[in-house]
Amino acid sequence: MESTDRWPAILALLSADRWVRAEDMAAQLGISPRTVYREMQRLMDADAPVEAVPGYGYRLDAERMRPVRTLTDDERVALTVGAAWGAAQLSGRWQAAAHGVQGDLRASLPEAMQRRAASLTETHVRGPAQSTPPRDTVAHRLQKAIGAEQTVRVEHAEDTDKKAKPVLLNPYALVRAGTVWQVVGYVHRTERVQHIALSTITDLHTTDDTFERPPGYRSTARPAASPERTVRVRFATEVAEAVAVPAVATVVEREATLQGLRMTLRVAHERDLVPWLLSWGAKVYVEAPTALRNQLVEVAQRIAEQYPTAPTLLS
Secondary structure (H helix, E strand, O other), X not given: OXXXXXXXXXXXXXXXXXXXXXXXXXXXXXXXXXXXXXHHHHHHHOOOOEEEEOOOEEEEOHHHOOOOOOOOHHHHHHHHHHHHHHHHHOOHHHHHHHHXXXXXXXXXXXXXXXXXXXXXXXXXXXXXXXXXXXXXXXXXHHHHHHHHOEEEEEEEOOOOOOOOEEXXXXXXXXXXXXXXXXXXXXXXXXXXXXXXXXXXXXXXXXXXXXXOOXXXXXXXXXXXXXXXXXXXXXXXXXXXXXXXXXXXXXXXXXXXXXXXXXXXXXXOOHHHXXXXXXXXXXXXXXXXXXXXXXXXXXXXXXXXXXXXXXXXXXX
């Protein structure tokens, strides 16, 4: 490790109102006292505001400390989200330190800004599009709109057998309910806050309009957002052992019958199962609901229509 890489950790252990011994610093940092002596000397040679007294240890030189400017609420919100990221990504004492900083920063914020920090943390740190998601995904564009407090127009289908409708939305946060991610926001048409599953959004465009979150808004998942739709399918006996249920579904019952493996599943939206079911071809049969079975037939027919009839030897 480079010498200067240790300096932030060393300085974090020091304060102007108490002395810290090299042995105590070494124990907390997991290095030898000799290394502490060397690094402290290098810090002082670099004109860091540190003073040393034999028999006492080290502390920050209060007279040489630069005054720290007061952070704005927006800056503290940004730092709170950053600390949350550190708490999620780091481990050991650094994770504990990040948790502590996050709590201290959050407590220093007014209640309204605490809610904003919680919303941004849920969306950007624990959200479905973490790190560097593809820029054309709905989740990525929603993240940007939430951060900028920008109104969006989404194409949203409320059910599998309904056509997508344009909805003007003020997105407040992305939250997770079970395995399902939702965007929570104010829908202009209904004039109320709604939860919309990301899987039901087929397209999204940002607008030039901005919004402010209402004072009483809290970023929480809808309590009744667990999977509600029941699907019953039957797999051919020869593939039964190979069947693995996708993450979007919850298994309610498995039953081995003479006709094959019958499974009862619960899902948030039946359309989420379509790709999985199509991958099994004729080895799976949807017993219920009829709407899902009809959707599979429609998709299969569209696929078949893309290919001309195969030529024969008599052609």
